[in-house]
Amino acid sequence: MNARELPTRSAAVRWAQRLAPLAVGLVVLGAWEWAVRHWEVEPYVVPAPSQVLATLRERWSELAPAWAVTLRTMGLALTAAAVSGALLAALFASSRWVAASLFPYAIVLQVTPLVAIAPLLALWLRSRFEWVHLICAWIVAFFPVLSNTVAGLRSADRAHHDLFTLYGASPWARLRLLLAPSALPYFLAGLRIAGNLSLVGAVVAEFVTGAVGDESGLASLILGSQMRLDTPMVFAALTLVSLTGIAVYFALGLLSYLLLRRWHDSALPR
Amino acid sequence: MIELGDVTKTFPNGTRAVDGVSLRVAAGEFVSLLGPSGCGKSTLLRITAGLAPPTSGTVAAPWLNGGRDAGGQLGYVFQQPTLLPWSSVSSNVYLPLRLAGRRRRDAAPLVDAALEMVGLSDFRRARPRELSGGMQMRVSVARALVGQPTALLLDEPFAALDEITRNRIDDDLLKLWTQQRWAAVFVTHSVYEAVYLSTRVLVMSPRPGRIIDEIAIDLPQPRTPAVRGLPRFAELCERVSAALAAGMEATANA
Numbered sequence: 001m002n003a004r005e006l007p008t009r010s011a012a013v014r015w016a017q018r019l020a021p022l023a024v025g026l027v028v029l030g031a032w033e034w035a036v037r038h039w040e041v042e043p044y045v046v047p048a049p050s051q052v053l054a055t056l057r058e059r060w061s062e063l064a065p066a067w068a069v070t071l072r073t074m075g076l077a078l079t080a081a082a083v084s085g086a087l088l089a090a091l092f093a094s095s096r097w098v099a100a101s102l103f104p105y106a107i108v109l110q111v112t113p114l115v116a117i118a119p120l121l122a123l124w125l126r127s128r129f130e131w132v133h134l135i136c137a138w139i140v141a142f143f144p145v146l147s148n149t150v151a152g153l154r155s156a157d158r159a160h161h162d163l164f165t166l167y168g169a170s171p172w173a174r175l176r177l178l179l180a181p182s183a184l185p186y187f188l189a190g191l192r193i194a195g196n197l198s199l200v201g202a203v204v205a206e207f208v209t210g211a212v213g214d215e216s217g218l219a220s221l222i223l224g225s226q227m228r229l230d231t232p233m234v235f236a237a238l239t240l241v242s243l244t245g246i247a248v249y250f251a252l253g254l255l256s257y258l259l260l261r262r263w264h265d266s267a268l269p270r
Numbered sequence: 271m272i273e274l275g276d277v278t279k280t281f282p283n284g285t286r287a288v289d290g291v292s293l294r295v296a297a298g299e300f301v302s303l304l305g306p307s308g309c310g311k312s313t314l315l316r317i318t319a320g321l322a323p324p325t326s327g328t329v330a331a332p333w334l335n336g337g338r339d340a341g342g343q344l345g346y347v348f349q350q351p352t353l354l355p356w357s358s359v360s361s362n363v364y365l366p367l368r369l370a371g372r373r374r375r376d377a378a379p380l381v382d383a384a385l386e387m388v389g390l391s392d393f394r395r396a397r398p399r400e401l402s403g404g405m406q407m408r409v410s411v412a413r414a415l416v417g418q419p420t421a422l423l424l425d426e427p428f429a430a431l432d433e434i435t436r437n438r439i440d441d442d443l444l445k446l447w448t449q450q451r452w453a454a455v456f457v458t459h460s461v462y463e464a465v466y467l468s469t470r471v472l473v474m475s476p477r478p479g480r481i482i483d484e485i486a487i488d489l490p491q492p493r494t495p496a497v498r499g500l501p502r503f504a505e506l507c508e509r510v511s512a513a514l515a516a517g518m519e520a521t522a523n524a
Contacts, residue, residue: 020330157352159348159350159352160351160352160354162316162321162348162352163346163348163352164367164369166319166321166323166344166346167365167366167369167370168318168369168370169369173368173369177354177368177369178354181356181357181393184356205410262356262397263355263356263397263398263399264355265358
């Protein structure tokens with residue numbers, strides 16, 4: 001035996017680590033199922049996981065359209081947040097004056113509670129709810145993209161800046177070939193936060209406006225079901241919200257990995 | 271080709287880095303600036319490159335006359351490889367040409383030739399972090415030479431490398447200089463490196479940096495590693511070391 005062994009992680013350990021969250025979930029669900037059955041809890045108080053699953057299956061025709069609406073709001077808001085956040089960050093990076101003049105207002109936008117803005121937006125937009133939801137989701141998702149990208153654009157290496165100065169780079173070439181790639185890891189980290197915030201934003205906005213009708217998403221479904229004490233439906237809708245959040249988080253993580261794996265420390269194996 | 275007249279550099283915090291330095295470098299010369307760390311030799315190089323303005327004094331060099339493609343005249347090798355980590359080796363070498371507005375297809379022969387020069391033709395698709403420190407530095411040299419500059423400025427380029435690797439890169443650099451004869455200004459704190467590579471060594475004092483001695487290196491050309499074994503090499507090293515030590519002492523007594 002060597003006196004000191006380097007810690008090596010076998011494939012088995014790595015797989016165990018990946019499956020650990022799944023195991024935790026199964027144990028919790030099992031305990032929940034058992035508890036509901038054991039104490040005979042009424043479904044309108046707490047439904048058992050098996051009932052939630054059954055609701056998901058049997059009432060999919062109600063859930064699917066609502067899910068699609070929420071997904072669309074989230075997707076559009078996230079896209080808008082990514083584009084506007086990156087463009088505004090580039091504008092900030094191009095001029096200290098612009099950055100200093102506008103950044104406080106970006107913060108104001110960020111700290112104003114969504115529940116206060118949403119009714120106002122509903123008033124101003126004359127109840128075009130899909131726009132209200134979209135703007136709300138965008139407002140919360142846009143700030144992490146902006147602030148992260150600004151930090152990323154400023155993080156470009158000094159020696160690299162010298163290199164570009166030395167070879168007479170135009171501002172546009174500097175932005176495209178130096179600043180943008182330097183900011184990419186930061187932008188992607190911001191996008192990962194924005195992904196889930198846009199989901200939260202979409203759901204909260206629906207709650208606040210209390211939109212009902214054809215164009216209503218998962219939150220409206222939850223509100224309506226709550227009023228009818230249809231708790232299994234509330235849980236089914238919440239399950240979809242959670243699954244969406246987890247999927248978006250991992251999808252954006254994968255995107256980040258694919259874009260950075262050849263050069264950035266964050267995406268390299270240790 | 272390069273001419274500095276009475277250049278002084280004082281930083282905003284009051285530190286005087288360079289004090290009244292005048293020097294001339296003719297085309298095809300290999301001049302080393304040798305001095306202890308913190309003596310302002312890197313600052314002097316940055317001023318020469320146009321990366322920083324002098325506080326007073328004059329700087330004349332072809333690339334300082336303005337114009338966008340003036341950069342083509344000059345190659346610069348930094349202390350660190352300073353490669354773009356997201357770009358492949360060949361894209362990194364292509365960068366100066368790209369910034370000068372050359373199209374990739376037109377520039378490809380020059381990029382290939384530069385990589386060939388430093389012996390890295392097989393690594394054009396690699397990312398910088400996949401290379402060793404020595405190889406990264408070679409890419410950096412290829413990038414500095416790809417535009418076929420008339421002058422090359424090197425800022426302690428191989429200081430971070432181990433001695434064996436450094437000697438090999440020095441040999442390669444010397445070979446390239448013998449073939450291409452750009453003017454070189456080489457900043458270093460290694461006496462042996464300065465004597466081995468240069469046609470002339472300028473010795474600087476500790477901060478504020480001044481040039482306190484100038485020693486012509488009359489070793490035979492073209493130089494080969496065997497030069498390191500010549501008695502004249504040892505003699506010159508001793509002479510340069512003595513000048514360096516005299517500068518240190520004078521400052522300590524002042």
